[in-house]
Amino acid sequence: MPGIAFEHFAAENATHNTHPATIIGGEVYSTSTYAHEQTEFDHASDLADLKEQAKLMQQVLLSTADLPLFARGPRRLAPIERLPVEILQKILGEVATQPGGIYNSLKDLNACQTVSKVFHAYTMPLLYSHVPVSASPVFAKFLHGLQDDPFKGSLVKTLDFSGFTSVGMGRTGRMNKEIQMFTATTLDMCLALTPNLQQLLLSEHVEHDIDFNIIARLLGGDMPYIKALDFCAITSNELVRAMTDFVDVNMLSAAPFFALPRLERLSFHECSTVPSRVFAALLPRLHRLTHLDLTHTQVTSDTLMSISRKARLQHLSLSRCSKLSTEAVAEFLLTHPAARNLVSLNLRASGKVMSEDHLDIILPSLPRTLKSINLGGNTEFGDNHLPLLPSTVEELGIAWSKVTIDGLKENLSPNIHTVDLTGVRNATAFSILNNFLLTPNPMQPRTFHHNIRVFELSDVLISHLDAFASKSVAWRVVQGRGRRGWVVRNDVFEEERVLKMEAPYCYGFLSRKVSVVKRGAEFPGMEGDDQGAYERGIYRFYAYGK
Template sequence: MILPPEIVYEVLTFQFYDLMSNNHPSSPEKFYSNLRIFLRSNLTVNKTFYHICRVLLYRYLNFTSARGFNKLLESLRSSPEVLRYIEVADFQELTSIGLGRSGQMNKSIKNLTNETLWEFLSYTQRSLREFLASEHIQADLDERIIHFLLEPGTVLSVVDFCGCSHDSFTTRFSAAVEQLYSNDQPIAYNYQITALGLNDCTTITPKTLGRLLMTLPELQKLDLARTAIDDRTLISDIPHLKNLTHLSLAMCSQLTPRGVLEFFSYHPAVTDKDNISTLQWLNVQVHPHSSSWTDVQLMFLLKKLCHYGHNKTMQYLNIGGLPMHITDDTTAVKTTSYWQCQDTLHFIKINFPRLKSLSIKDNNITIPKLTHFLSPLQNEEVAPQHLKFLNIANNAYLNRWTIQDPAIFSHSKTLCALEMSFDPWQQIEASNAKHEITCRLSNSKSLIQDYSLSQLVKWRCYIGSAYGRRYWIYKTDKYLNREDLETRGFMTTYDTQGNKIIDIVKQPDFLKFAQTKIMLGCGIVGQSRFRRNQTYRDHKPPVSRFLNRDKALALSPAISPPQESPAFLPGGWRVIENQHNTDQESEDIAASEDEDEVGPASRNGLYWDRSLQNLQVVEPVETDSDYLNSPELQRRRSALCLFNGYSGSNQSPANRLKTETDIAKLLNSSNAQMADFYSTNSDLDDYSKIYRTHLVVATEYNVFGCVERGMYRYYSLKS
C-alpha cells in the first residue's frame, strides 16, 4: 500500500521527534547518534521517504563542533536545493576548544570564522527562522553579522545572544545597533522578530538596549535577565509591545523596585487593555541579599498584575528572592479585579488560577503554610489551582529533619515536582536504596482519613550534571515522569529476530516548569502548530513546503516573504448604520462579539468588528500552500471517529470524536456514561489517558516550550 506523502510526513515527524528527544547517551553527540538511527531506518525506503527525511534533516541544524559546521557548509555549496529547508541554526552546544587545540589554532584552521558564518547566513537568508548563538561563538559575530541578524528584510523571527558578554562583542553589537538608526531615528522597524534573547549579556549598555528594543515593536518573548537595563530604559525606551506574553527581568541589578512597579503600573506594554496578549510567563527574580524589595511592594506588583488581567493567563511566575508577607489570617474579600487578603502566598493561590509553575525560593515559609497553600480550596467561588511545580529552595524550615514529614507531598493532586536545597534532598536520597518517598494523597474535605482508599504516590530524587546545582524531587507517573529513568538506556535488548531494540529515554517532563530562561524557539519538532504560527507569524503548514496540490513532491516551493507591516488586531472594518436600519442589518449589529466597543448605533460609522475574520492579505490566485491550508480540506481530514470498530452497549453520538473540541469535552467528562463505556471497552482506557496527556502537554508546550538541547539544558536550568 502506498501512503499519501502528507501522511508519510506526519508519521516520520512523530518518529523524528521521538528519536531526537532521546536523552541517551548523555552527551552532546547523542544528537548525531539519534539522527543516524533515523536516517538508516527511513532514508532508503523510497523517493518520498528520502525527500521527507531531507526536509527533517536540514530543518534543524545543531552544531557541536566547528568541524561539523564546516562539513555542512561544504554540503550546502554542492547541494543548494536543500537551502529552503533550513529553519534553525543552533550553536548552543558548540565547543570551540578540545582535543588539545587552543583558540588560536582553531582560528587558523578556519572551520568556523566570521567569514564562513557570513557565507552560511547569505545562503540561508530566505529560509532561516531561528539563530541561537552562545558565548562560544561571540568572537566570530562581527558587526556585519550582528547587523544582518537585527535588520528588517529577512524571515528571521528568533534571535538569541545568550551568554555573549565579552567587551569586544559589546563594541561590535553597539556599532551594529547604531547602523539601524539615521539622525537618531530608526531607518526601518523590524516587524518579523518576535523573540529576542539577551540573557547574561551583562556588558551591553542600557542606551544600546533601549535603541535596539525601539526597532522591534512586534516582540512576544523578551529575555533581559542579567542585563544592565535600568529604570529609564525600562520605562521610556521599551516600545508598546502589544503581543508581549513572555518577559524576564531576573537579576537585573540596575533595576529598582520603584522602576519595576512604575513599569507594571503605567507602561502600555503591560497595562493597555486593548493589547492582543497578556503575560503568560514572568520572571522578576532578585538576589535576596542585595535587593531592596519589601513585602508591601511585592503585594502591590501582584495586585497590578491582577488589575490588568495578567493573573488570568499567567502560567509561570518566578518571584524568587522577593520577601513575602506570611500571616495566619487568610480572610479574602472580593474586589473588582481580585480577591483581597493579607497573606501573599494565599493571595497567589486564589488569584492566579492557571498558574502551573511558581518559584518562591529564598523565603522561609513553614511546613503548615506550604501544606495549606498546596491543599485544595474550600471556597467554591474561587477557581481551583493547577500548580505543577514549586521551587522552595533555601527555605530554613525545610531541612533534613522536617523533610521526613510527608504532609507537603500528599495535599496536592496536580503537583508533580518540588525543588529544594541540597540538605533535605540528600536526606531523601540517603533514606533508602530507591531514593524515594512513598505516601498517600489526603482528602482535605474530610476530617477522618481512610488512607487505605487513598491513592499511593511515589516521589523520587532527580539530579542532572548538566543543570548546575539544582535538586528536584518529582512524583512518578506512567507516561511523563517515569520512575525508571536511572535504569533505562543502559541495557541493550534485542527482539526474537536479533534486531536491536531502540529504547527511547526521555527527560522528565517537569523540567520544562523548572526553567528560569525563556524557551524562545520552537524546538526540533514542535508539538503543536500554534507556537510555530505565533513565533514565525506564518500560517503556512510545514507540509506545504514540499508538497503541491496534486500531492506530488514540490521541487521549488514558495517561501513566505518577511513581514513588512505590523500585525493587525483580530477582526475587520465594518460599516454600521443607525437604528433606522433594516431588520437584517440590526441582526448583524446584534451578532457582533464586541458590542461595548461599538456602542449605541446612533449614527452611521465605520467600526472595527473583532468578530470578523482577519484578512490581512488577499491572494488573487490560490496557491498550493493556500490549498493545503484550506479549512475545507482540513475539515475533511479531521472527520475521524476514534471509536469506529468498537461495539459498546452505550456508544452514542456524544462518544464519537470528530473535532478537537469534542475530544477535549469527552476526555474531561467524568459522568457515569463514560465510566460505563470504558468498563465495557477496557482496552481503550489507556489510550484515552495517553491522548488526554498528549493534549495537556501540547497546550503547555505553547507557553513553556520544551527543554531539549543546548542552553535550554544549561542556561535555562542552571542555578
Template sequence: MATFAPSQQDLQTFFNGETQIFENAEDAQKYVQNHFSLTPFSVEILDKIVEYAYYLDNPEKKHANRNANLKNLMLVNSTFYSLCMPYTYRYGSFVRSNMFYSFLLTLMKKPALGKFVEGLDFQEFTAVGLGRSGRTLSQIQNLTERTILKCLELTPNLKQFLSSESIEGDISPQIVHCLFNSLPKLESIDFCGSSGFNFVHSFDNLSVLNMNYQIKRLSFHDCTDFNAKALRGILPRLPNLERLDLTHTPVVASDLAAGLNKNCRLTHISLSKCSNIGATHSFMNLLINHPSINNRDLVWLNLQNDYSVALLKSEAITYLLEHLKCTNLRYLNLNGYSEINESHLEIITRRFPQLESLSVSHLQKDSDFRILGRLENLKFVDLASNLDTRPAVVEFLRDCPKTVVAIEIRDTLADQLPEILIVRDQMWRVHNSNGQSRRVWIHRVDSRNDAHLYDLFYDSRIFFNIETGEQNDGEFKKPLFLKYASHKVNCSSQLTGEDDERVFPNSFCERGLYRYYALHR
C-alpha cells in the same frame, strides 16, 4: 505543523542535480509523471508521511535525533529521497566547527538547499576537549564571523538563530545587522551567555532599519556585559515581540519602559538578577503601567532577585501582585525576596489560579504552605530556603497539593537525604542531575524501579537489540518535570508535540549550554 512540500521542479532538481527547463506546463507535468511514478500517492500525501516521521520520537533514545527516521526513508526511492531533503536541512544543530563547515560547503555547492534551512542551533557547540590550544583553535577557519555570515546569506528562510557563549567571539556587526534587517522570516534570536569585547561592540552601531514584524522571541540571557543602551535601537522596531529574556543583564527599567514597543504583547519575560534595574518605583512603573508587560497574554514571569539586594519590600510586592492583570499566568518566579510572606501567597492563589510553577524560595518560614492547595493546576514549587532540613521536607510533602509533581529544596540537603523518601505511602525521589547541578529537586515516582529508570537517564552506556542489531539507550525515564523549574525563557520555536510546550520548554529546546543556564545556575 505546517507542510513544507517541495515543488515538482525541486524534486527534479535534487534528483538530477540540475534544473530542467520546460517550454510549457504540459511538458513539465508529463516529465513529472514519467519520472515520479514509483508511488501511487501524491506529493502532498508523501510529504505528510515524511513530516510525521520527522517529528516522531524514538522512545528508546534519550535525545531526539530528527534525521534518524529520514535516513531510512531516503532509501525507499528517489521520490522519498527528494521529499526528505527539505527536512534533512530544516534544522542545523552543530556540536563541532567541522560539522558547521561541512554544512556550509554543502549549501555553497547546492544553494537551492539553503531555502529549506529554518534553524541554526549552536546551543551544544563546543571546541573544548579536542586537545587543541587556543592559538590552534583561532587558526582553524571552520567557524568564523565570515563563515557564519556566509551561512546566513545562503539561508533566506531562516526562522531561528540560537547562538551561545561558545561562538560569542565570532559575532560581528555584519552578522547582527543581517539578523535584524536581512532575514524576512526570522522569528527567534538567542544570544544566551554571550559576552566579551567582540560581542558587546557588535551592537554599538546597530540600527533596525524598518519595523520588523517577524521577530517574536529575543534573548540576551546572562549577557552580563551587554550594552543595554543597544536595546533602544532594537525594541521599538519589534511590534510583535512575544518573548524577551534579559536575565542578568545591565538593563535599566526606565530605558526598557521607553524602548518596548507599546503594541507588542509579551507572553514571556525575564528580568531576573538585573542588578542595575534601577529604583523600586521605576521597576514597579515598568511592570504595572507598560501595556506590553501587564496584559492578559503574559503567562511566564521571572522576577528573581539577588538575595543581597532588597529590590522589593513587602508592601511593594503586595501592590505589584494586586495590580498585575496577567490572570492567565502559568509561571511565576519571585525567588530572592526575603519579605514575601503568607499574605502574598493568599494574593497569588486568588489572582493567578492557572499557575503551574511557583518559585518563592525565600518565603518566610512561619507561612502556611497549605494555602497552595487552592491552586488546582500547581505542579512545581520552589521553597528552597524553607526546606533546609529533613523534617521540614517531610512536613511539606505530607501536606503538599496532590497536583504537585516536584519541589525544589536547599542544595545542601542532597547528601543528607536518602535517594527515596516515602511520605504517606507516596514515594519521592531526590534528583540533582546525577550530581551535575547546583539545584536539588524532589519528585514523585510510582515505585523503586521507576526511580531507577530516572537514574538511568544519565547513564552514558549504549545498548544494542540482539534481534535487530539496532543501537538504543536502554530503559530510562526522562525527568520531564524539570521544564517547570527552568529559569530561562525558551526562545526556540522547535515544536515536538509535548504538552504545554508553548508555555514551558520542551525536551528538544534545552540542551547543552541552554540547559546549563536554565537549570544549573
C-alpha cells in the same frame, strides 16, 4: 554533488555527540513541500511574498527533478506513498519533532529517507530544517555542502549552536583562532547561504566569532524571516563592539528603522556586558515580541517601559537586572499593554528585592494567563502573599522567602505542581518529609491535600532526603548537572518515559531561561512545546543547572 552537506555534517556530529546520527543526503525530487511552508502572518503583503517564494522554490525543484519519478503512475506507488501530501508531511513531521533529542530525530528521518524516492523527497526539507552544529569541523563540512549546492541552504530554518564546543578536541584557544574552520567570516558566509533562516541560536562558545557584519546581516534586514535570536551568555568585546557600532550607524539616526518585522523571540540571557543603549534602540522597534529574556543584563527602567506597546509578551525574564528599579517593574506589570498576556514571569532577585507593599500591589494584578512565576530571592514574600497569586499558577519559585510550612499548607493553590523552597528557613528535611512526602495514615482524617509533584530544595536537604527517596515507591531525588536538585514524584517519570523525554529537562522544573527555540515551528501544525522541553547543550545548563 548529491548530499555532500549532510553526508559529512551528520557523520562528524556523530563523533561529538552522545546521540550520533549518520544522515545520507541526496537530490530533492518533489515540488510539494514549499506549497505548505511558513506560518500565518498578519499582513496580506506577507502572504503575497510567501506565495511568490513558494512558486520560485517549486520552479527550482522542477528544474532539478528526476523525471521518471513524476512520470510514474499511482499504480507503481506503495499505498502509503499514495497518501495526500498533507498526511505524509504530518507523519514525517511527527518524526522530526518527537521528544528525545535532535539527533534521535535525525537518525529516524534518515531511516525514513531510505524508504523510497517519494519519502526521500519529503524528508529532505525536514533533515535540513533544524541544523545542530557541535564543533568547528562539523560546521566547515556543512558550509562546504551549502557552497556546493546553494539550494539546500534555502531549506535551513534553524541554525543551532547551543551544543557547540571545542572541549575534548585537544585544542587551545590560540589553536581555535588559527584553525579557520569556524570564524566570523565563515559564519557570515553561512548566513548568506541560508536566506530563509527563522531561528539562530548562538552561545558563549562562539562569542569571539561575532562581528559587525553578522549583526548587520541579522538586524539590518538581510534576513527578513528571522523569528528567534538567542545570544545566550555572550559577553565578549566583539559582540559589544558589533552591537554598539550597529546601533550608532543605523538606529540612532533620524531616519525610521524597522528591519525585523517577524522577530518574536529574543534572548540576551546573561549578556551582562551589552550596554543599555543597545536595548533602548532595539526593543521599541520589535512589535511582535512574545518571548523576551533579559536575565542579568544592563536594561534600565526607562528601556523596560519603552518596549513596544504592540508587543504581546508571553514569556518574560527580568531576573537579576541590577539597573531596574522595583518601581519600574511594578509600573510595567501594572500598566504596560505588553504585559497583559504573560504565561511565565521570572523576577528572581539577587540585590534589589521587592518590598511587601510592592508585592501587595503587583501580585493581585498579575494576568490570569500566568502559569509560572519565579519570585526567588524576594525575602519579603511571606505567607500572606500566597493567596494573592493568580489561581492559574502551576509553577512557583519562592526561594529564600519567609514563607512557612504551615502557610503553604493553608494557602497553597491546588493547581501548583512545582515549588522551589531553596533556602526557605522553615523548610527542613523533617517538615518536608512529614507534611508532603509521607503517605498519610489512612486511619486518621486527612487535613491537608496538595498536588505538588516537584520540590526544588537546597543541596543539604536533598542529601538528607536521598536515603528516604531511595526506598520510596512514590518519590525520587533528581540531581541536576549543576547546583540544582529536586525531589520528584515518580508518576512524573512515568509520563516522561512515555514521551521519551529526559527529566528534569522538560516543562515543570521551573526553567530559569526563556526558551526561544521551537522545534517544528518551520512547518505548520508540527510545533512542539517551546518552553524547555528541547533545551540542549549550554542552554540546558543555564535553564536547569546554574
